[in-house]
Amino acid sequence: MPVNKLELLPAVDVRDGQAVRLVHGVSGSETSYGSPLEAALAWQASGAEWLHLVDLDAAFGTGDNRALVAEITGAMDIKVELSGGIRDDASLAAALATGCTRVNLGTAALETPEWAAKAIAEHGDRIAVGLDVRGTTLKGRGWTSEGGDLYETLARLDSEGCARYVVTDIGKDGTLTGPNLELLKNVCAATDRPVVASGGISSLEDLRALAALVPQGVEGAIVGKALYAKAFTLEEALKVVSA
Ligand SMILES: O=C(O)c1ccccc1NCC(=O)[C@H](O)[C@H](O)COP(=O)(O)O
Numbered sequence: 001m002p003v004n005k006l007e008l009l010p011a012v013d014v015r016d017g018q019a020v021r022l023v024h025g026v027s028g029s030e031t032s033y034g035s036p037l038e039a040a041l042a043w044q045a046s047g048a049e050w051l052h053l054v055d056l057d058a059a060f061g062t063g064d065n066r067a068l069v070a071e072i073t074g075a076m077d078i079k080v081e082l083s084g085g086i087r088d089d090a091s092l093a094a095a096l097a098t099g100c101t102r103v104n105l106g107t108a109a110l111e112t113p114e115w116a117a118k119a120i121a122e123h124g125d126r127i128a129v130g131l132d133v134r135g136t137t138l139k140g141r142g143w144t145s146e147g148g149d150l151y152e153t154l155a156r157l158d159s160e161g162c163a164r165y166v167v168t169d170i171g172k173d174g175t176l177t178g179p180n181l182e183l184l185k186n187v188c189a190a191t192d193r194p195v196v197a198s199g200g201i202s203s204l205e206d207l208r209a210l211a212a213l214v215p216q217g218v219e220g221a222i223v224g225k226a227l228y229a230k231a232f233t234l235e236e237a238l239k240v241v242s243a
Helices: 036-045 056-060 066-075 089-097 107-111 113-126 150-159 181-190 204-211 234-242
Strands: 007-015 018-021 050-055 079-083 102-105 127-134 137-140 145-149 165-169 195-198 218-223
Touching: 007 036, 007 056, 007 066, 007 195, 007 234, 018 036, 036 050, 036 066, 050 056, 050 066, 066 079, 066 089, 089 102, 089 113, 102 107, 102 113, 107 113, 107 137, 107 145, 107 150, 113 127, 113 150, 127 150, 137 150, 145 150, 150 181, 165 181, 181 195, 181 204, 204 218, 204 234, 218 234
Parallel strands: 007 050, 007 218, 050 079, 079 102, 102 127, 127 165, 165 195, 195 218
Antiparallel strands: 007 018, 127 137, 137 145
């Protein structure tokens, strides 16, 4: 169903049991923000309708936080989008079994396209694909491996029935330098599927700029660092997007 209000997805990225934010998604660049469950509960208490929950260890292949991710998802009354390391039947089944609303596939959509197409066919709207880019080149495996051309992959995923894309400019992620609006406009022009913007949001003005792209296909925005750095509160952000 089309939405006319920008959805906000506050992020909780989990590394080694802690809520963290990375810069450019680089392993080792993290700042720690304490208990991920407390962070998730705080976003929920502030009025969030969504939580974007990332298992960074699973994304980087340095282990996983699967039990904690399941615990956090189970504790939420709001919708949860799970991301990070969902690449095979076992990790997909575990993610879906948490009761989350949807999962993001990343590396799998690039490296095992047949498996990803099967997951999309079986689970429809519960699957989104994360398109993580530098320029127009996709990245996989915790953003360290090359994954081909953004627009070629988008056309393939569209033809396979992918319901939605989460688009991240890696150069912006965790930097508080604003979202890549040109990239988002270009992706929206290339697909009729909804797009969730991720990475770089730094101000309420950025949220207003993203809200202006809702008619073009931007459905939501993931906000991480800005909330942890207290650039604005979630209550202020929610007010901006509902205005
Ligand atoms: O989502 C992933 O699978 C992922 C994998 C590897 C590194 C980072 C990953 N996600 C990061 C996020 O989803 C961030 O929470 C999001 O882009 C927020 O960015 P920001 O507002 O710039 O802190």
